[in-house]
Amino acid sequence: MLAEDDGALRSVIAEALADAGLSVVQAPDGAAAYKMLKENPQPHILLLTDIRMPNMDGFELAEAAIALNPEIKLLMLTGYAEMTVSPAALRAREVRILRKPIDLDRLCELVTDMLARP
Numbered sequence: 001m002l003a004e005d006d007g008a009l010r011s012v013i014a015e016a017l018a019d020a021g022l023s024v025v026q027a028p029d030g031a032a033a034y035k036m037l038k039e040n041p042q043p044h045i046l047l048l049t050d051i052r053m054p055n056m057d058g059f060e061l062a063e064a065a066i067a068l069n070p071e072i073k074l075l076m077l078t079g080y081a082e083m084t085v086s087p088a089a090l091r092a093r094e095v096r097i098l099r100k101p102i103d104l105d106r107l108c109e110l111v112t113d114m115l116a117r118p
Helices: 007-019 030-039 058-068 104-116
Strands: 046-050 073-078 095-099
Touching: 007 104, 030 046, 030 058, 046 058, 046 104, 058 073, 073 104, 095 104
Parallel strands: 046 073, 073 095
Antiparallel strands: none
16 A cells, blocks of 8 residues: 555555565555455555655554554655654554665565565
8 A cells, every 4th residue: 555645656656666576555545445345344554654745644554554454564765864763653564665766676575575564
């Protein structure tokens, strides 16, 4: 699941992940991503989300996604150097943060590695 409010960036990321052989479901913001996750639960999934988005930010989306699927893997994107993972919201789980601008090859490697882990 890819939640990114910048449509151009979302398309570029989705295309790179698809070219790497990964299946990608896209959402334009956190609220839309949450709705998709709730309506189509997946046992093993990775949530790739921007942290700053309208309607529901990445932290809120991550908390809601964890409530739906405690096994979900989280990779968060940010353009803000000071952004860190909220320990209260996301404790006891592996969360990766990738800073923008994104190296697409690195992103694909990271996603593939995260999905391969139990």
